[in-house]
Amino acid sequence: MNLRLGRFGLxxxxxxxxLSALISGVFAVNVSDTFARGNVCYAATAAGTLLGLLLLRxxxxxxxxxxxxxxxxxxxxxxxxVLCVVLAVPLILGLVLAAxxxxxxxxxxxxxxxxxxxxxxxxxxYLLPVVFLLVLSGMECVxxxxxxxxxxGALALGTTLLLAAPAFDPSHLFPLFSPGFFTxxxxxxxxxxxxxxxxxxxxCVGRGCQRPVFAMDGVRRGLIxxxxxxxxxxxxxxxxxxxxxxxxxxxxxxxxxxxxxxxxWGLRLDVLxxxxxxxxGLVAAAFYLYAASLLLCRMAGVEDxxxxxxxxxxxxxxxxxxxxxxxxxILAVVRMAYQQGYLLLLLPMGLLWGRSLxxxxxx
Amino acid sequence: MKIIDTIGRALRFDxxxxxxxxxxxxxGEPSFFHGENPGPTxxxxxxxxxxxxxxxxxxxxxGAFFGETNTDLIRRDFRFCGSVNALCVFLNGMxxxxxxxxxxxxxxxxxxxxxxxxxxxxxxxxxxxxxxxAEKTDSWAQVEAAILEGRTxxxxxxxREAVLLDTRGxxxxxxxxxxxxxxxxxxxxxxxxxxxxxxxxxxxxxxRADFVCEFRDIxxxxxxKLALCYLDGVCNETLLLEVKRRLSRVQTDVLxxxxxxxxxxxxxxxxxxxxxxxxxxxxxxxxxxxxxxVAILVEGSPQALILPVTLSGLLLTPEDSYLRRPAGSILxxxxxxGAAVSVLMPAYFLALAYHxxxxxxxxxxxxxxxxxxxxxxPMGVEMIFLLLVFQLVREAGxxxxxxxxxxxxxxxxxxxxxAAVSANFVSTVALIIVALTGLGNFVIPNYDLQxxxxxxxxxxxxxxxxxxxxxxxxxxxxxxxxxxxxxxxxVPFLAPYAPKTVARETLFFRGAVRGQRRPHDDMNGEAGL
Numbered sequence: 001m002n003l004r005l006g007r008f009g010l011x012x013x014x015x016x017x018x019l020s021a022l023i024s025g026v027f028a029v030n031v032s033d034t035f036a037r038g039n040v041c042y043a044a045t046a047a048g049t050l051l052g053l054l055l056l057r058x059x060x061x062x063x064x065x066x067x068x069x070x071x072x073x074x075x076x077x078x079x080x081x082v083l084c085v086v087l088a089v090p091l092i093l094g095l096v097l098a099a100x101x102x103x104x105x106x107x108x109x110x111x112x113x114x115x116x117x118x119x120x121x122x123x124x125x126y127l128l129p130v131v132f133l134l135v136l137s138g139m140e141c142v143x144x145x146x147x148x149x150x151x152x153g154a155l156a157l158g159t160t161l162l163l164a165a166p167a168f169d170p171s172h173l174f175p176l177f178s179p180g181f182f183t184x185x186x187x188x189x190x191x192x193x194x195x196x197x198x199x200x201x202x203x204c205v206g207r208g209c210q211r212p213v214f215a216m217d218g219v220r221r222g223l224i225x226x227x228x229x230x231x232x233x234x235x236x237x238x239x240x241x242x243x244x245x246x247x248x249x250x251x252x253x254x255x256x257x258x259x260x261x262x263x264x265w266g267l268r269l270d271v272l273x274x275x276x277x278x279x280x281g282l283v284a285a286a287f288y289l290y291a292a293s294l295l296l297c298r299m300a301g302v303e304d305x306x307x308x309x310x311x312x313x314x315x316x317x318x319x320x321x322x323x324x325x326x327x328x329x330i331l332a333v334v335r336m337a338y339q340q341g342y343l344l345l346l347l348p349m350g351l352l353w354g355r356s357l358x359x360x361x362x363x
Numbered sequence: 364m365k366i367i368d369t370i371g372r373a374l375r376f377d378x379x380x381x382x383x384x385x386x387x388x389x390x391g392e393p394s395f396f397h398g399e400n401p402g403p404t405x406x407x408x409x410x411x412x413x414x415x416x417x418x419x420x421x422x423x424x425x426g427a428f429f430g431e432t433n434t435d436l437i438r439r440d441f442r443f444c445g446s447v448n449a450l451c452v453f454l455n456g457m458x459x460x461x462x463x464x465x466x467x468x469x470x471x472x473x474x475x476x477x478x479x480x481x482x483x484x485x486x487x488x489x490x491x492x493x494x495x496x497a498e499k500t501d502s503w504a505q506v507e508a509a510i511l512e513g514r515t516x517x518x519x520x521x522x523r524e525a526v527l528l529d530t531r532g533x534x535x536x537x538x539x540x541x542x543x544x545x546x547x548x549x550x551x552x553x554x555x556x557x558x559x560x561x562x563x564x565x566x567x568x569x570x571r572a573d574f575v576c577e578f579r580d581i582x583x584x585x586x587x588k589l590a591l592c593y594l595d596g597v598c599n600e601t602l603l604l605e606v607k608r609r610l611s612r613v614q615t616d617v618l619x620x621x622x623x624x625x626x627x628x629x630x631x632x633x634x635x636x637x638x639x640x641x642x643x644x645x646x647x648x649x650x651x652x653x654x655x656x657v658a659i660l661v662e663g664s665p666q667a668l669i670l671p672v673t674l675s676g677l678l679l680t681p682e683d684s685y686l687r688r689p690a691g692s693i694l695x696x697x698x699x700x701g702a703a704v705s706v707l708m709p710a711y712f713l714a715l716a717y718h719x720x721x722x723x724x725x726x727x728x729x730x731x732x733x734x735x736x737x738x739x740x741p742m743g744v745e746m747i748f749l750l751l752v753f754q755l756v757r758e759a760g761x762x763x764x765x766x767x768x769x770x771x772x773x774x775x776x777x778x779x780x781x782a783a784v785s786a787n788f789v790s791t792v793a794l795i796i797v798a799l800t801g802l803g804n805f806v807i808p809n810y811d812l813q814x815x816x817x818x819x820x821x822x823x824x825x826x827x828x829x830x831x832x833x834x835x836x837x838x839x840x841x842x843x844x845x846x847x848x849x850x851x852x853x854v855p856f857l858a859p860y861a862p863k864t865v866a867r868e869t870l871f872f873r874g875a876v877r878g879q880r881r882p883h884d885d886m887n888g889e890a891g892l
């Protein structure tokens with residue numbers, strides 16, 4: 001058996017979830033659609049975090065009721081060996097999608113703003129070996145990397161807000177909740193989708209936590225921290241730009257650091273901050289992809305994560321490449337992934353929760 | 364079967380999940396399919412006993428030590444207590460001749476004959492030879508090993524046991540001062556080539572009854588003696604078993620020192636980062652032993668091999684704890700800053716210069732451009748060349764003895780640098796960056812880590828030339844992944860930060876000495892509890 005799960009503690013679990021939640025919460029946003037419907041993303045992010053946390057708590061309750069230590073065991077205990085595979089597919093796809101979306105956004109930002117003469121593909125090819133190495137190194141290494149990159153991640157968040165602070169203008173937030181409450185609910189759903197994958201990924205690797213209870217503790221602490229960071233960044237975005245200005249920006253967070261462009265000690269910090277975000281994003285992507293690989297390994301009965309991990313990385317990075325193709329069909333898929341992707345995750349989660357309740361009633 | 368096993372190992376998908384789990388024992392490791400792999404072939408042991416005949420003993424010794432040509436082997440015939448023919452054997456130069464004359468030959472010749480029926484070997488040990496270490500043995504292999512160590516073997520006619528006497532007394536230097544790990548404050552003694560002296564230096568600091576020095580022979584025919592030093596009950600038992608298992612697998616006729624031994628028992632031979640710590644300071648080794656680590660002292664090596672080791676352990680010096688807390692913390696911060704500058708600065712400069720000129724302010728950019736106006740080498744080549752020259756000067760300074768070595772450094776650093784700038788061979792900016800990098804490199808207290816940093820530095824420079832800050836970021840990530848994944852004898856290399864351990868002391872700030880009752884343990888062992 002070579003699943004490379006290893007052992008990791010509460011701090012590392014919380015850091016992995018927190019960083020992933022921050023990255024997903026901010027960089028997996030479909031800028032053109034989300035902000036076109038008004039500037040309520042900051043509020044939707046806060047609501048989405050809480051809603052995501054609630055759903056993950058329900059799922060953890062289902063795990064406890066069915067005596068499962070991780071998500072694959074929960075699927076198996078709840079639905080048996082055949083149906084569990086069917087239900088695992090949307091979860092795996094959801095995790096791969098969660099890995100690909102921020103990387104797509106980062107690559108786009110680098111292509112548009114940093115390496116203006118470079119193509120999209122070579123930039124992705126730089127990221128590929130790192131994700132590959134990290135996924136194949138296993139969850140223990142991913143968790144340690146998350147812990148290591150906590151300070152750079154926090155530094156990136158703080159510096160982004162500090163650099164943009166001179167451009168903050170509260171009037172940019174008005175009109176509040178426009179164009180209506182339904183939009184807010186819809187955006188909350190989308191935000192919730194962005195906060196579910198970190199928790200699900202940790203539940204997938206729950207057996208590697210030093211103690212079973214660490215999985216939920218890690219999810220709770222990480223999601224609150226990551227959600228808070230994402231909320232602050234979205235609030236910063238809302239304070240910097242008008243909602244109707246943002247759809248034109250392919251990388252709003254980077255543009256935010258440029259909004260009040262100033263040299264600091266003879267150096268421009270915006271690009272450095274972007275690369276701090278990229279490094280954090282790589283760890284988040286590896287976390288999702290490892291969790292997806294492990295789930296796939298468990299479902300397929302493969303006892304070595306390397307072949308499956310390589311496959312999942314190729315799938316994830318292939319998606320990053322695919323998202324950039326200028327085709328109506330692909331654009332529609334990307335848009336659907338952003339907006340309705342959470343349904344992929346909600347269906348198996350709902351079924352698992354219902355099944356666990358039914359089991360409890362029956363016993 | 365061996366070929367199948369080799370192919371199986373290359374393609375193996377069944378490696379154990381946690382590498383710290385002691386799935387292997389000194390007997391071997393679990394095989395590819397099932398059962399237990401017997402491991403390396405055990406040493407062929409000489410099971411012969413001591414013959415009762417002196418003639419046969421002499422024949423064996425001359426065969427084993429090539430007595431006809433090997434004049435070092437001294438064979439002295441005498442009459443033991445005036446009644447029994449005896450043979451005294453030792454290696455000239457390895458044994459102390461005065462001790463042999465005064466306490467073996469003189470005593471044996473002057474002593475009265477033993478009562479009849481008395482065990483002669485026991486009588487010799489208990490009543491005749493007045494040396495502090497004396498034992499009798501019937502194993503012929505032990506007799507040969509003892510002679511090689513510098514002990515003296517006394518063989519008696521008609522007795523099937525030999526008496527081994529500790530007469531080791533070869534020439535050696537006195538205890539010196541630490542040359543490579545010098546500190547301003549604190550002790551300056553260094554380990555010695557003589558194993559006994561090194562252990563004594565350690566024992567003088569670790570004055571505990573549970574301090575164990577376990578002697579082992581390693582190698583194949585060379586039989587190098589080493590001492591495994593640890594605190595029994597404090598050192599993690601799994602760690603100790605793992606160290607012993609790895610030592611038992613070392614079978615070589617190549618000369619073994621502490622440095623080569625470390626390479627033979629480490630986890631990843633290809634990793635640039637060191638996985639064991641070689642120290643010449645007894646106080647550093649003692650601190651490690653007190654923290655639950657294992658120190659290995661090898662006969663003939665004036666260093667101790669400390670394991671396991673972590674990055675924070677490699678970046679700290681004993682001086683940190685000798686200084687007061689604020690001063691110690693500042694020193695640590697400066698050292699970490701220097702290390703970061705040493706790894707990142709050239710690559711960062713190249714990334715900016717090649718791909719992100721817009722990140723530099725116009726003042727800095729114009730300075731860089733004007734300094735490079737007449738330089739004909741491309742910037743990347745110039746930087747790599749200067750880094751190479753720096754290593755060259757440093758290596759020359761180390762190899763040339765004493766004051767001349769310092770002169771080489773000054774000539775290399777000042778005159779060569781100035782001449783290179785004047786000849787438009789390199790730019791002043793690149794020279795300044797390499798000089799800062801070199802200074803940063805020298806504040807890293809561990810020589811192995813300095814070399815590892817140089818490897819990472821060059822790799823990052825190449826990535827920065829190719830991909831700018833993206834290449835640099837990916838390179839940093841790859842390096843961090845390799846470090847995060849690395850373990851030294853089961854202990855994560857980046858502990859106690861990632862993963863967190865019970866050790867409270869951070870890497871950046873030194874902990875308080877006042878109120879500290881236990882050592883800082885970054886292995887979650889018994890020492891910190």
